[in-house]
Amino acid sequence: MxxxxxxxxxxxxxVLFHDFRIKFAEAFNTNVDILAEETVDGAHIDFMVGKISPDEFHRMTCERFHHFISLHDFKKLWLGMLGGxxxxxxxxxxxxxxxxxxxxxxxxxxxxxxxxxxxxxxxxxxxxxxxxxxxxxxxxxxxxxxxxxxxxxxxxxxxxxxxxxxxxxxxxxxxxxxxxxxxxxxxxxxxxxxxxxxxx
Known part of the structure; x- marks a missing residue:
């Protein structure tokens, strides 16, 4: 080949998405059940295909869930989706x-x-x-x-x-x-x- x-x-x-969903819901003070099984929100798809920047992804996610966390904390949370x-x-x-x-x-x-x-x-x-x-x-x-x-x-x-x-x-x-x-x-x-x- x-x-x-x-x-x-x-x-x-x-990819530890189940654990990540729980941590994400806690950080954004939202219900874990509203999070899609493999994507947090439509903004994630746009981020994944390069339509939006990391800063835009952070801002749009905070706006979507009506809750602000710092860019630093958001990136740390996002990277926590990855395991070994x-x-x-x-x-x-x-x-x-x-x-x-x-x-x-x-x-x-x-x-x-x-x-x-x-x-x-x-x-x-x-x-x-x-x-x-x-x-x-x-x-x-x-x-x-x-x-x-x-x-x-x-x-x-x-x-x-x-x-x-x-x-x-x-x-x-x-x-x-x-x-x-x-x-x-x-x-x-x-x-x-x-x-x-x-x-x-």
Whole structure:
């Protein structure tokens, strides 16, 4: 396989959204039940696709929930959504890299989370290209983001293997012609890669 493309959240880095929702509700004096399961508010989507700046995201969130916290405290709260590494995946990535595979990243991620991951998760050094939603102004599972990745890699879709924890993102990748694996844990990923004859 010419290019192996990894998702970031829940594949390489844990996202602790359940715990985050509780802390967010406490900080903004609101009911946790009104928070969407995977996004706090529409402003988060705009932040994730680079339509608004970090300052605008902070202001819009405070306005949305009618409660002010400082930018510093808000960023600290937001970064608290991220946990540690997903156990075992970094070893797979390092092994693939040692064997000469071309590794890339494709993630729906905002500026704060991506910068934090760049600075705190050494596994990211193994990726040649990092395709992130806030820079591309696109997000998974929109077909255009996969097509742009294939174009920038100067590859055909069938030369790309995509690994993501969400079914809708895997299906979207397959729709454009990529091979794809829905990730559940490192043991499962090792098993599927071995079955595909990908050595690491």
């Amino acid at each position: 010419k290019n192996i493309i990894f998702d970031l959240g829940q594949v390489l880095v844990q 590494k997903v156990e075992g995946t970094d070893e797979i990535v390092a092994g693939l890299r040692r064997k000469g595979h071309h590794l890339h990243l494709l993630s729906n991620v905002d500026q704060w989370h991506f910068e934090f991951c760049q600075n705190n998760f050494p596994v990211l050094k193994h990726f040649e290209k990092k395709f992130v939603s806030y820079q591309m102004k696109l997000k998974k599972p929109d077909q255009e983001i996969y097509e742009q990745v294939v174009s920038e890699l100067k590859a055909s879709a069938d030369e790309c293997l995509f690994i993501d924890d969400k079914q809708e993102n895997v299906v979207a990748a397959q729709t454009v012609g990529m091979d794809a694996i829905q990730f559940s844990d490192a043991f499962q990923l090792k098993t599927v890669l071995n079955r595909k004859g990908i050595i690491f």
